[in-house]
Amino acid sequence: MSATMHDVSRLAGVSIKTVSNVINDYPYVRDETRQRVLDAIAALGYTPNLSARSLRSGRTNVISLIIPELRNAYFAELADAVMKAAASRGLSVLIEQFGNERESELSVLQKPRGQMVDGVLYSVLALDEADRDTIAGIPTPMVLLGDRIFNGPKDHVTMQNAEGARAATDHLLSGGRRRIVALGAHPGEVIGSAGLRLAGYREALAAHGVAYDERLAIPVGTWHRRDGAEAMRAFLALGLPFDGVVAFNDTLALGALRVLQEAGLRVPEDVSVIGYDDIDETQYSMPALSTIDPGREQIARTAVDLLIERIEGGSTAFTPREIAVPFRLVERESTAVNVPAS
Amino acid sequence: MSATMHDVSRLAGVSIKTVSNVINDYPYVRDETRQRVLDAIAALGYTPNLSARSLRSGRTNVISLIIPELRNAYFAELADAVMKAAASRGLSVLIEQFGNERESELSVLQKPRGQMVDGVLYSVLALDEADRDTIAGIPTPMVLLGDRIFNGPKDHVTMQNAEGARAATDHLLSGGRRRIVALGAHPGEVIGSAGLRLAGYREALAAHGVAYDERLAIPVGTWHRRDGAEAMRAFLALGLPFDGVVAFNDTLALGALRVLQEAGLRVPEDVSVIGYDDIDETQYSMPALSTIDPGREQIARTAVDLLIERIEGGSTAFTPREIAVPFRLVERESTAVNVPAS
DNA sequence: CTGAAAGCGCTTACAG
């Protein structure tokens, strides 16, 4: 029902190849011919059939972004950054969510929807080195975001988790805090964000000569606001002294903030609090939350660029690369007060 | 390079049509034949080429969702709901953002990416009745979300804006509040969310015999947290007495909440506050925010279902329908205290 | 229940 290239070529009095040349900005078309074709396109309201183009060219110009959940502000902001980076390279983005279940993470990764996209950006959550072969076996060009799979089977854009957490902790220590809670630990984890951030926290303590007290490293499984609030409430009930909180993401920090204030503790006077991620909301919380900006925009741009190279180069062309994007310490109200070092 | 139907048919010793029948669950295939085909598919790791299928069938099984911005929690949650509703009907979702500029809203609507999707869900922001013909002229099956275009050119799923705002206002009035700020007005607007919500606010006042004081209807152009905070700060500077706030969305309410508390006003004791949208965060703010749940899940399901009907029925098959989804008042801490009626 | 054939609308060598 809608016009095809044949209709355009007939109306313009040229061959279908010439129409294709005009559409694809092939340079060697006479101006007059080009104009005739352009006029015909406008007159017919012609738009190329993208399925036909994809079938023939093998490219869809769509990539997918596989994330746990869009309702999580961190991933919504990541998706926004990826969509903008992709748009600047002429790509559209198909978002797929897998939630918090390992099963569904695996099945989303493997389903044939992959046939409709040129490549995949995948923000790893539950999978780890044990799943290396599974991921290596996926033929679609793929770039990983996140931190769990090392010596990776695919290109990988990471943030500097340990370094960022170290800087966050150092920031509180430099403000005179000595009893600093680490909120969001995953005991036993080594290569995930929680493990790396805990390592950074410990490095900072060591550098300042402060002993690590494992009672201050609070385990929190999932990193939602409710989890942060509950964990902080439980910690307060223990009655241990503390003067700072390094939360392993902003959402945990915001949940903790609320509980601290309900308990009558002043932030930052009594407790200095810092998060991780620099989600938009940290600018507006009360008090505004200090945090680590992991370099989201740069992560998105880098990942899209690597993926395009993979797509164009054939996915097995060269060995996987790992790129760590620099972070930035963002100082706001929640850490604005120094105390005399004890 | 990857296997095709021909490879499968050759390996299974059947015709290509039989392979197609198996893949598409055509019932009249002998069990033994089906199994041979299934084995061949597994052996070759065959997955259908979706571009070829789309070219032939005219269907991509992808719809697009056109929204202002994913970083806004309301739209992230809407996108989540739409993706879940779409997935349950076998559809993927391509998200397109247009930001806050009218120009870009128009251009996203009209770009040929439409050729790659079966239909479009479009959350109207800046366009209105003046753009009716533009929207009517778009051939792609389309369902509108939002409130600005009436006697619409397309199917339309709306929330009950006026009724919801009326219920929110009535909730504060029933709690004894009499000087209620309306936060987020768009002066002169009639058919948009702001106009409708203001109308609902006024209806509730009238029903309680409270005179409308236009100094309490605070204009706020965009509805971000910063805007709510700034508008509330400016209002406090006027020194007018008030005891309640009906914010036209949750984000405004959260911004206002912070400023009220900074100014030493207690919520809900001194000022009762209610928002609109029921975004996840309202459960965790301090205090937890009362709000109107506009029925997001139902909006998403209804819109996806209408769109599928349009896609399957041909987009001009019947006259546009308008469906208003019921809302729900969600009472939380921010309105939990009644005061004696003055 | 299964097969042979046409064709969806493009792009891409190959010619000229």
Added chain:
DNA sequence: CTGAAAGCGCTTACAG
């Protein structure tokens, strides 16, 4: 600078 032809990998009548 432009044309004629092949073919990407499916689905869909049409037969039998």
